[in-house]
Amino acid sequence: MSSVRADADPQPPGARGQAGPVLAVRDLSVAYAMDRGAVLAVDRVSFELYPGEFLGIVGESGCGKSTLLFAIAQLLASPAAVIGGSVDFKGVNLVGMTDSRLTAVRWRDMSVVMQSAMNALNPVKSIGSQFKDAMKAHGVTSADEIAGRSAEVLRMVGIDPVHLKSFPHQLSGGMRQRSMIAMALLFTPDLVIMDEPTSALDVVAQRSLMVQIKNLQAELGFAVIFVTHDMSLVSHFSQRLMVMYAGQVAEWGATRSVFDTPRHPYSIGLMDAFPSIKGERVPLTGIPGRPPDLSRRQQGCWFAPRCPQVMAVCTETNPDLYPVRDALVRCLLYAAGADGAGADRAGADGKAGGD
Amino acid sequence: MTDTTDEPLLRTDRLTRHFKIGSALSRRTLHAVDDVSLAIGAREIVALAGESGSGKTTIARLLAKLYQPTSGEIYFAGRPLSSIRSRTDLLRYRGEVPVVFQDPFSATNPVFRASHGILRALTLHRPELSRQQRYDEAQRAFEAVGLAPAAEIMQRYPHELSGGQRQRVGFAQALAMRPKLILADEPVSMLDVSIRIGLLNVMADLRDKQGVSVLYITHDIASARYVADRLIVMYAGHIAEAGPVEEVLARPRHPYTQLLLSAVPDPRAELHVTEETDKGEPPRVIDPTPGCRFRWRCPLAIDECHSVTPPLRELVPGHSAACHVARADAATVAFR
Numbered sequence: 090m091s092s093v094r095a096d097a098d099p100q101p102p103g104a105r106g107q108a109g110p111v112l113a114v115r116d117l118s119v120a121y122a123m124d125r126g127a128v129l130a131v132d133r134v135s136f137e138l139y140p141g142e143f144l145g146i147v148g149e150s151g152c153g154k155s156t157l158l159f160a161i162a163q164l165l166a167s168p169a170a171v172i173g174g175s176v177d178f179k180g181v182n183l184v185g186m187t188d189s190r191l192t193a194v195r196w197r198d199m200s201v202v203m204q205s206a207m208n209a210l211n212p213v214k215s216i217g218s219q220f221k222d223a224m225k226a227h228g229v230t231s232a233d234e235i236a237g238r239s240a241e242v243l244r245m246v247g248i249d250p251v252h253l254k255s256f257p258h259q260l261s262g263g264m265r266q267r268s269m270i271a272m273a274l275l276f277t278p279d280l281v282i283m284d285e286p287t288s289a290l291d292v293v294a295q296r297s298l299m300v301q302i303k304n305l306q307a308e309l310g311f312a313v314i315f316v317t318h319d320m321s322l323v324s325h326f327s328q329r330l331m332v333m334y335a336g337q338v339a340e341w342g343a344t345r346s347v348f349d350t351p352r353h354p355y356s357i358g359l360m361d362a363f364p365s366i367k368g369e370r371v372p373l374t375g376i377p378g379r380p381p382d383l384s385r386r387q388q389g390c391w392f393a394p395r396c397p398q399v400m401a402v403c404t405e406t407n408p409d410l411y412p413v414r415d416a417l418v419r420c421l422l423y424a425a426g427a428d429g430a431g432a433d434r435a436g437a438d439g440k441a442g443g444d
Numbered sequence: 445m446t447d448t449t450d451e452p453l454l455r456t457d458r459l460t461r462h463f464k465i466g467s468a469l470s471r472r473t474l475h476a477v478d479d480v481s482l483a484i485g486a487r488e489i490v491a492l493a494g495e496s497g498s499g500k501t502t503i504a505r506l507l508a509k510l511y512q513p514t515s516g517e518i519y520f521a522g523r524p525l526s527s528i529r530s531r532t533d534l535l536r537y538r539g540e541v542p543v544v545f546q547d548p549f550s551a552t553n554p555v556f557r558a559s560h561g562i563l564r565a566l567t568l569h570r571p572e573l574s575r576q577q578r579y580d581e582a583q584r585a586f587e588a589v590g591l592a593p594a595a596e597i598m599q600r601y602p603h604e605l606s607g608g609q610r611q612r613v614g615f616a617q618a619l620a621m622r623p624k625l626i627l628a629d630e631p632v633s634m635l636d637v638s639i640r641i642g643l644l645n646v647m648a649d650l651r652d653k654q655g656v657s658v659l660y661i662t663h664d665i666a667s668a669r670y671v672a673d674r675l676i677v678m679y680a681g682h683i684a685e686a687g688p689v690e691e692v693l694a695r696p697r698h699p700y701t702q703l704l705l706s707a708v709p710d711p712r713a714e715l716h717v718t719e720e721t722d723k724g725e726p727p728r729v730i731d732p733t734p735g736c737r738f739r740w741r742c743p744l745a746i747d748e749c750h751s752v753t754p755p756l757r758e759l760v761p762g763h764s765a766a767c768h769v770a771r772a773d774a775a776t777v778a779f780r
Binding site: 149150262291292293294295296297318319320321322324325348358359360362363364365366367370372373374375376377379380 | 637663
């Protein structure tokens with residue numbers, strides 16, 4: 090636990106250098122308009138992302154992580170809509186911006202890599218012509234420039250430029266996902282948003298893609314928001330980690346800190362839900378119960394029905410985000426007045442013993 | 445591992461399945477499974493691991509008699525499957541060796557209650573039961589896989605169940621037929637992380653309490669380690685390595701197993717990205733020439749690997765690898 094990692098960044102949230110954030114999300118809320126009323130899928134999420142930073146967002150299906158990404162990229166479609174908060178990208182609020190102004194920002198300054206490259210790429214067009222479309226849409230008309238840049242980005246992700254002539258079905262899953270990333274880099278954006286880009290890949294391909302993203306990031310300096318359900322995947326690659334539950338931030342802090350000493354009972358449960366390939370073979374229980382139905386808003390903490398450390402107060406009081414050393418935790422165990430330090434220590438010892 | 449008799453519950457002998465691809469003018473052969481000999485004992489969970497395209501699902505389909513082998517034979521309790529001719533025999537085999545599918549969302553019929561599939565299966569496979577007996581049997585199976593209260597859950601429709609519950613319905617359906625061996629093809633990969641462990645525990649319970657064997661097909665080595673007794677690693681249609689799960693993971697002999705283990709994200713370990721971190725993927729094995737199918741990615745490949753297909757050799761008792769350079773002392777390391 091004491092080992093130093095080259096990729097670790099222990100800086101606490103908000104304690105960055107002079108450079109301003111590339112992205113500042115404030116109190117962002119998204120609701121789906123349903124027959125039974127509005128369902129709050131993202132509930133007052135705030136964070137800042139600095140140039141070159143890698144933020145991991147993890148959570149189970151239905152926790153709002155993909156909706157949050159779509160809200161940031163302004164890609165939400167009815168019945169989902171932003172109902173509050175702001176998304177300041179390079180100092181400009183994207184919420185409520187007209188489509189024509191958004192078009193100028195999208196892809197040029199901010200690009201999105203979707204989960205399934207097979208579905209995101211057009212099956213009847215070659216990779217090269219899809220690159221061309223994206224560049225033409227942003228005013229690049231010179232054929233030489235398009236060909237040159239297309240070959241360049243493809244080379245960057247380790248694919249031979251001959252594949253510009255290939256169709257998506259002729260590429261392997263890993264190559265398709267790489268070419269999606271190449272496409273996202275056509276204009277050297279400041280922010281690349283990735284929604285589970287590796288979930289369709291095998292572990293070996295997954296690892297090499299993650300390493301590649303990290304190398305490209307070091308080289309080109311873009312910031313990354315990386316959404317995944319696989320917490321262990323981002324453990325080595327993200328500087329900060331946000332754990333979401335029921336549309337809210339459950340825990341947020343430096344990645345190593347969240348992994349080494351998870352504080353929120355949900356984060357602790359998630360950590361203990363992964364069998365290890367090393368160390369002792371111990372029986373695990375996962376987290377009992379199932380994620381909540383967000384359309385049935387309840388009083389108190391969303392996690393209370395599944396929480397092994399639930400207290401009487403948890404079903405009455407809505408927990409806030411409380412600072413615990415270098416992290417923020419939405420759990421009443423850490424509320425001012427509660428014996429937060431003691432709970433923290435217990436959690437830390439529990440983890441150390443389990444290693 | 446096995447019963448007192450020498451014959452395992454299920455055994456394959458040089459099982460092979462090829463697929464014809466291409467048009468009439470460019471006929472080629474995809475070797476999905478080549479020369480696979482494996483055995484599954486009674487009361488045993490065997491994990492079949494490998495990347496997509498390695499042939500593990502093809503093996504499951506061969507064992508379920510959804511595909512016919514191109515060559516080779518499958519023996520169930522000593523009896524060759526090719527001798528199954530009548531519908532009665534086939535039904536009995538499918539009852540003894542049921543399949544649990546990957547996607548619990550498309551494996552249940554949305555317009556019927558959760559009990560529908562299991563009651564249908566019981567009518568078909570165990571016609572001797574009365575209506576009440578079928579219901580009792582279904583309830584017993586629901587309870588055995590942790591669906592409680594069983595009577596209430598049986599009345600629900602699939603959309604009223606979570607993914608984890610639906611997959612448990614899949615296992616209950618398999619269990620109701622009093623199976624000897626359940627073929628589970630990636631049964632937890634579509635489920636949320638916090639729910640997966642519960643299903644893995646169900647599989648372990650079925651082994652420990654009901655004496656059922658499971659072929660657990662997965663790409664997730666960590667879950668294989670958690671639940672399985674033995675591990676078989678597939679690469680490009682061949683078995684690369686097989687042995688007791690702890691032994692294989694602690695001392696992997698085949699370079700591919702080593703590569704696979706090195707790529708598993710482990711939040712508790714250091715990240716080390718070395719030069720030999722490899723970008724390849726398992727090949728689609730089309731009209732292969734002799735030689736090791738991993739040789740293009742293998743840093744240890746010698747001349748022999750390019751001309752002779754390595755046979756699966758037992759290096760230490762119970763632990764075999766198909767590699768020319770692998771040694772019993774596990775001293776050959778390609779990836780760590």
